[in-house]
Amino acid sequence: MDSSLVKDNPLLLPLNAERTVYDGFVTVQRLQQSADLVTFLLELKTVLEVGLKSRPECSSIPPPQYYSQLIAEMETLGWNKLLFIDTELRTLRLKAEDSSGRQHILTIKLKSKHPAEAPECSADLPLPLATTWTPQSTLQQLHDQFLVVLESLTEFWDVLEEVDGNTWILEPEKPSRSDTMRRIAIGNNVSIKVEVDPRHPKMLPECCLLGAEHVVTPLRNKLNANMHLWNPDSSVLRNLRDVLEIEFPSPATHEKSDFSTECGICYSYRLEAAIPDQVCNDPRCVQPFHQACLYEWLRALPSSRQSFSTVFGECPYCSKPITVKMSAQTS
Incomplete structure (x- = not known):
């Protein structure tokens, strides 16, 4: 209707985005066939209403x-x-x-x-x-x-607010009420990703340790050995401290820059929403990388090889063996 209306009446201009209000002039071609101006306006109103009813977005106007x-x-x-x-x-x-x-x-x-x-x-x-x-x-x-x-959900948010207020959260950068995951800094290039169940927020969450193997392995061993010590009556933060036998760096004692090492390939900390989560396992190197950056780097090297979803190659810094798994986004 809009295109024909403008075509037949070039002096009409829409006044809103919905094109329901116009201003300008029309050529009254049928005025001669109308007995008076009132009759013409009634006919015009009828024509416009028929045209509006044919538009799907206007068919559901509430009564x-x-x-x-x-x-x-x-x-x-x-x-x-x-x-x-x-x-x-x-x-x-x-x-x-x-x-x-x-x-x-x-x-x-x-x-x-x-x-x-x-x-x-x-x-x-x-x-x-x-x-x-x-x-x-x-x-x-x-x-x-x-x-x-x-x-x-009050207890769920209480649990996460305690974690947010007493640790350095690497991901998400700005947690929302719907976020159930927190990646908590443990040390330089070492962190733990926890997934809290909103229905049972004080139960043992899903945990994933991230970092160089020589640092992560002892922590993983402690987690497995002390898992039975988890106390649902205590807070998640206190339980994580007890199970891992560590003290988390807090905003009161550390700066976030202590844990924000840039990617060794793109030289930035944040790549869209991702932060470096791959680390060279050589204790003398421990250079962090974004998963996507490391994957693209290794894939471009003729010396790299791939087995299923894992790419094997050499660290760009120390040339020691390094592997990266393809994520759903990069595959």
Whole structure:
């Protein structure tokens, strides 16, 4: 409709991105066939409505009762909980606070037949947001369900906040509420990656030690030998200290630059979202590399060989044997 409208009326200009409001002049070709101006305007209105109904994005415009229902529900919920609403009154962002004072946002996308149709809900959570909805449900009930979910995850966030506040987190750079993984610095080019279960945050998490083998092997042996000492009644950070028999460097005693050694190939610390996680195993070298950089480097050398997903070659710095596994992104 837009193209034909502009073609037939070149003096009309759209005033919004949706092309629903125009300004300008039209050539009144059918005015002579109309009895008066009122008759012409009624015919013009009919033509425009037919054209609008043929546009799929306009076919789901909510009826008037949708808006009265939405306003009534917001009055009950409280306008102070509304952070954002779009111009179509379809997408809302509601704020919520858990018992520890953390602020959260619930994004709701209402359907045109609200409340007969269930809305789409999303939030920054480590688990899928499961809600129940009936044609009699309201935004207040949806918000209450969200608060219940937040309370069930309070211990999970408490655990990670203790880790974040008392260790140097290498990854993710800026943790979100949905992140369950933390890569914690142990020393220069040595770290541990832990994956905390949101449903059981104080249980032994999945652990992966990263670094040169001569440093990682003793730590891995301690982890395997002391795993039975894990105490679910204690914090994850205290348990990691006890099981690994180490003290983690903290922001109070160390600078992050102590653990931010650049990649030996691209000479940068952060490559998009990745940081160096491959290290030469020679104790005299221990040069770190990004996995993608090392893989591309070794693949370009005629002396390198590949077996399944592992590439074997020489360290670019000390020429000692080095291997790298292909990740899903590089393969």
